[in-house]
Amino acid sequence: MTDHLVVAEGLVKHYPVRGRGTLAAVDGVDLRVERGTTLALVGESGCGKSTTGRLLLALERPDAGRVTVAGQEVHALGRRDLRALRRTMQPVFQDPYDxxxxxxxxxxxxxxxxxxxxxxxxxxxxxxxxxxxxxxxxxxxxxxxxxxxxxxxxxxxxxxxxxxxPAFVVCDEPVSALDVSVQAQVVNLLRRLQDERGITYLFISHDLALVRHLAQRVAVMYLGRIVEEGPAGELFADPRHPYTRLLLAAAPRPRVRDRDPAPVAVAGETPGALSRGRGCAFAPRCPLATGLCRTDDPPLRALPGTERKAACHYAESSRAGAA
Amino acid sequence: MTEPATFLRIRDLRIGFGSGHEAVRGVDLSAERGETVALVGESGCGKSLTALALLGLLPPGASATGSAVLDGTELVGRDERALRRIRGARAGMVFQDPMSSLNPTTPVGAQIAEVLAIHTRMSRSARRRRAVELMESVGIPDAAARARQMPHQLSGGMRQRVMISIALAGRPDLLIADEPTTALDVTVQAQVLALLRERARDTVLLFITHDMGVVAEIADRVAVMYAGRIVETGPVRAVLDAPRHPYTAALLRSVPDPDRPVAGELPTIPGQVPAAGERIEGCPFRPRCARATDRCLTPPDLTPDETGGSVACWHPHELTEAAS
Incomplete structure (x- = not known):
């Protein structure tokens, strides 16, 4: 059996926004991180990835759901036990100066x-x-x-x-503020520490190239939910959610490609998390969206024959690959 | 004339701070109308100072010598009145953080109209209409309504589009963009790069970035800076596919590529960039360079090669070698 050091189930965190209802920063997130491995949590600003990291570290209390680290339910612990558990969980943030x-x-x-x-x-x-x-x-x-x-x-x-x-370290954009040549040095250091000490990482990042280099598994977040999750190699080689494909297409590569702006340029921007409607949250930007997507919110489900999960009605369809 | 006219020609640009230390140590660069040149390098290499000097926007205490001629107009050493005329009318600028350039208490449409009031003789109502048109032209949906909004009511991507429309309002000959997409999400970055590519067809776009991936997306030519100097320049494909300067090659190797994962450690560059004000003898990259010899104690000049590029190195990578 796989040994999961960190397990999060049904995490929800809402913030009240004055006069405008609530912001569903994290809206039902399940995560499992295998001991000694790296799970990358990727997505764009406002998707809830940093809030998820803070919930896992017990820096914030979820409105619903639970987090278990090394068998202990984090948010159910008393002060003393939580203090003891904190020794084993540490953050590394983007801006070391702050x-x-x-x-x-x-x-x-x-x-x-x-x-x-x-x-x-x-x-x-x-x-x-x-x-x-x-x-x-x-x-x-x-x-x-x-x-x-x-x-x-x-x-x-x-x-x-x-x-x-610590057994568990949450790295939130740990190299985003660094120069390129220094980024590589710090990434190598993080990896060496994992090899030597068996540290389990949650690696929060917007940088897909780094994620591919560091993570065994990847979870993609969009507007508070996981839309795709799976082994890094599989997910990069054959993304099944249209948002994952959009992110991959938009990631800059250090070499000259054909400059075809069309697929990304028409894709709009992430709407605010306040405006989640009835159907799939990605439908307004999705090239594959149908009537079904606008009425039925697709759950995150396992894709048969893979180790992957995706929240898309058309995750298996051949149309998906063509987008 | 002994040389063909070049639309923008920078000659021996040097930027110093009082204490005698030079942050930019002799930059030569030229560009034709319609060309996008990426100035790339790590923090402290002098890329932003180079751009600021062209607009007379150097920080207090810094001074520039040398020459930068834009279509017959000298930009270096001009008084503030002349520079103000050049900015806006001849040259526009887009910075990393649009919030620091926009007035937080004025609707964005009015801010664009203000720029038009300075640089055109349009009537008030014509300026208002033109502001909305400019916002539409940079891909802002529902521009008439957006024009009445305050900067904080727009997303980062929309704010950067507003900045671009302001920079383009005076139909500049030179557009300087300093890390304009660094603070944006990748999908929005791709859109803003596409917009700049499309709208900079009639200008020189000088694009300052630390990101080789962005260089690959936007540039026609690239100039790599290290410790205040250009160490390599050339057509973007040549430089990225077959870098000749050891620094360019090492920098490119250290950037991970999502399509080509490397096993094990990422290649790094040993040591660090020389500190500001540090005395540099010979080639500035020499202390970190695997190819360095005694010859590198003499500083190499930027020397043109047969590929249309130039490299400042005594021991550059051969074309075949770097491509492998």
């Missing part, structure tokens, strides 16, 4: 979780070891965040995240 205390030295930033959780032992030695693990020059230990480059700051944030040897 995430690091500007008044602390690198050494204190990395030591903080060790002190807060009374990890004991020789803290300075442990900090030196952690900085070495993320390939940071030990001479930087006495520096402040503003004295570091973006890549160095993200290494500090990663060192802090792994200080307590």
């Amino acid at each position: 995430a690091l205390n500007a008044r602390m030295t690198v050494e204190r930033i990395v030591a903080e979780p060790l002190r807060v959780h009374h990890a004991g032992g020789d803290v300075p030695a442990r900090v030196r070891e952690l900085l070495a693990t993320v390939s940071l020059d030990p001479a930087l230990a006495s520096r402040y965040p503003h004295e570091l480059s973006g890549g160095q700051r993200q290494r500090v944030a990663i060192a802090r995240a792994i200080a307590l040897d």
Whole structure:
């Protein structure tokens, strides 16, 4: 049996919007992350991917549904137990500058979780070891965040995240703010840490090329729901949801292709999550939409003969491949 | 005239900050009308400063020397009055964050009309109508209603379309776009790139980006910058398919491609970009370059080759070698 470290079932998170009802940021999400692997959560801004990450880390409470990490139901725990569980779950955010205390030295930033959780032992030695693990020059230990480059700051944030040897790390766009050559270095570091320590990642990203490189499985989100999920190779080679295909077509490649703007240029923009109608949320932008799609919201369902799930009435149809 | 006239010609552009440190260290670049040139590089390479200098928009403390001639008009070293006339009438600019360029308390249609008031003699009602037409021309649906909305009521993609319509309002000869799609979602980015491609047919579009994928989508020619210099330039297909400068080649290798996953680690470039103000001896890429020799202690000049490109390297990749 597959060992799923993280299981989320029926997650819902709504935010009230003054005078305009509620925003369904997360609207019924199921996720499973196998121990020691990476699940990528991809989608465009406002799709609910970051909120989902915060729900998994118990940084927010869901309105419905539950999250289980290592067999413990996260949102049912008392304060003490939750505090203990937090040691094993850590975030790495996009902008390390916002995430690091500007008044602390690198050494204190990395030591903080060790002190807060009374990890004991020789803290300075442990900090030196952690900085070495993320390939940071030990001479930087006495520096402040503003004295570091973006890549160095993200290494500090990663060192802090792994200080307590977490089992589960949520990376929310961890390299989006970095220069290209530095992105590759940080991505390699994240992967090496997974190999060495068996860390399980939820990797939240809009960058499909990175996701393909890092993730074993991929879940695509659109307006608060998962629209397609499956093994990375399969999903990239043969996307079954029209939104996944649109995302893939729009992803820039570092080589010159035929410049045919037509399929993407006509595809419009994501409507606000306030305006979800009766049918499929993607129908207004979908080249395949029929009357059925405008009245019946397709559930996420397993596609026979694959390890894939998709929320599309036409996920198996040959028309889908032609779009 | 000894040389063919070029629509935009930048010569030995240097941008320094008081303390004697140069951030842009001698840029030469030319472009013809209708051509899109991508200026690509990592942060701190001087690509944005180069563009800002052309519009007289350098930050306080920075000063430019050298020359940039746009269809007979010198852009460098002009006084503020001359520059204001050039901006808007001859040159337009689109930045990464449209919110920082738009007035948050004025409807977007009125902001476009304002630009028309400065640069045309249209009547008030004609300006209003023209503003709506311009919004339609950049693909804003329901433009008449949208014109009455405030910037925050529009999506990021729509705001960037408004900025593009403002930049194009004066029918500029030069359009500078500095990371205009970096903050946008990929599907919206693709739409904005298609729009810029279509609307920049009569101008020089100088497109500044760090993203090789975006370069591939938009550029006719590309100029790669490193530490304040252009290290390689050429037709986009030649540079992306067969980069000759070791920096260009390494940068391209480190970008993952969704269609071509690599097993194991992503290739990286060892070391880091020289810090601002750092003294650079010889080729600026030398400390990070696997091909460097003693010869690289002498700075190489940008030298034209038979492919229509130029490269500043003593040991460039051969065409066959880089293509493999």
